[in-house]
Amino acid sequence: MTVRVVDNPFFVLGLAPDASRIELEREAQKLLGMLELGFADAATYATPLGPRPRTPELVRAAVAALRDPYQRLVAELWARHAPPHRSEPPPPPAAPKPSVGLRRALGWRP
Secondary structure (H helix, E strand, O other): OHHHHHOOHHHHHOOOOOOOHHHHHHHHHHHHHHHHHOOHHHOEEOOOOOOEEOOHHHHHHHHHHHHOHHHHHHHHHHHHOOOOOOOOOOOOOOOOOOOHHHHHHOOOOO
16 A cells, blocks of 8 residues: 555646646656756655655656556545645654553452
């Protein structure tokens, strides 16, 4: 699942799932030009798991995937039902706290 969310063609191109084919082609050409010129804005893209690096190969693969009707349908489903984008990587999980009160409530004795 992680691969389908992180490398989703709509996330790579930074477009909504209802974007037209013309919009996809224009955005891909714009991103390829920006990446070639080294623009920092084009270097990463947002995903629900945090920002990821964008490469010309990812952009080309995203456009190629969205040209295929079946792959586009699958990408649309994953993009529409993905959690909201994060601007930072997720925080590490917190250490669990001992639950002495719960043990007593359940009848445990020390």
